[in-house]
Amino acid sequence: GENVEQHPSTLSVQEGDSAVIKCTYSDSASNYFPWYKQELGKRPQLIIDIRSNVGEKKDQRIAVTLNKTAKHFSLHITETQPEDSAVYFCAASKKDGNNRLAFGKGNQVVVIP
Amino acid sequence: DTAVSQTPKYLVTQMGNDKSIKCEQNLGHDTMYWYKQDSKKFLKIMFSYNNKELIINETVPNRFSPKSPDKAHLNLHINSLELGDSAVYFCASSRAGANYEQYFGPGTRLTVT
Numbered sequence: 001g002e003n004v005e006q007h008p009s010t011l012s013v014q015e016g017d018s019a020v021i022k023c024t025y026s027d028s029a030s031n032y033f034p035w036y037k038q039e040l041g042k043r044p045q046l047i048i049d050i051r052s053n054v055g056e057k058k059d060q061r062i063a064v065t066l067n068k069t070a071k072h073f074s075l076h077i078t079e080t081q082p083e084d085s086a087v088y089f090c091a092a093s094k095k096d097g098n099n100r101l102a103f104g105k106g107n108q109v110v111v112i113p
Numbered sequence: 114d115t116a117v118s119q120t121p122k123y124l125v126t127q128m129g130n131d132k133s134i135k136c137e138q139n140l141g142h143d144t145m146y147w148y149k150q151d152s153k154k155f156l157k158i159m160f161s162y163n164n165k166e167l168i169i170n171e172t173v174p175n176r177f178s179p180k181s182p183d184k185a186h187l188n189l190h191i192n193s194l195e196l197g198d199s200a201v202y203f204c205a206s207s208r209a210g211a212n213y214e215q216y217f218g219p220g221t222r223l224t225v226t
Contacts, residue, residue: 031212032211032212034214038154042219043203043217043218043219043220044156044203044217045217046214046215049214051212087154089156093211093212094211095211095212096211098144098161098163098168098169098211099144099161099207099209099210099211099212099213099215100158100161100169101158101215103155103156103157105153105154105155106154106155106156
């Protein structure tokens with residue numbers, strides 16, 4: 001099955017700096033890559049996703065890039081704010097996979113005011 | 114209005130007991146899921162139902178039995194609870210098919226003593 005790995009496991013950044021989280025996947029058939037944010041004690045929520053027919057997608061301060069050849073994708077958060085502090089999960093799924101999401105282990109992002 | 118709801122929010126019980134967690138969604142989705150999030154925050158799919166039909170059944174002990182009385186509800190029954198069952202259990206729902214956003218419920222924190 002699909003194996004998704006995330007790096008680093010913990011990331012601390014100064015408020016206003018950028019944060020980058022990288023994920024790799026193993027199944028070349030995967031074609032959908034969402035990112036979920038989970039604040040402490042809360043539910044995971046989708047913040048951005050990308051499909052394999054595009055290389056980059058942006059939504060205000062967050063962006064995701066995808067390199068299908070290398071099988072990796074990254075989340076970029078610019079101008080970080082304290083409310084960006086959370087655990088971020090990358091995931092991958094494929095068209096014939098019953099919407100089965102293979103999640104990475106999560107990254108704890110800490111924004112230092 | 115709550116999109117995906119779960120009851121109870123907290124569940125503390127002793128080893129050997131049987132307990133149930135209920136989930137309901139009012140999004141009109143056809144597909145529902147159960148995830149387990151352990152103490153290390155790892156999100157692992159357990160089951161998925163599409164319009165009351167089981168479509169994902171991961172390797173979980175058969176003490177765990179999902180039941181979907183209709184497409185808006187997916188309950189999880191756990192027999193003979195063990196210490197290792199302690200975790201947060203999330204219900205989620207999505208449109209049927211591949212590569213759709215999954216909407217998570219607030220989670221049920223199960224503690225087995």
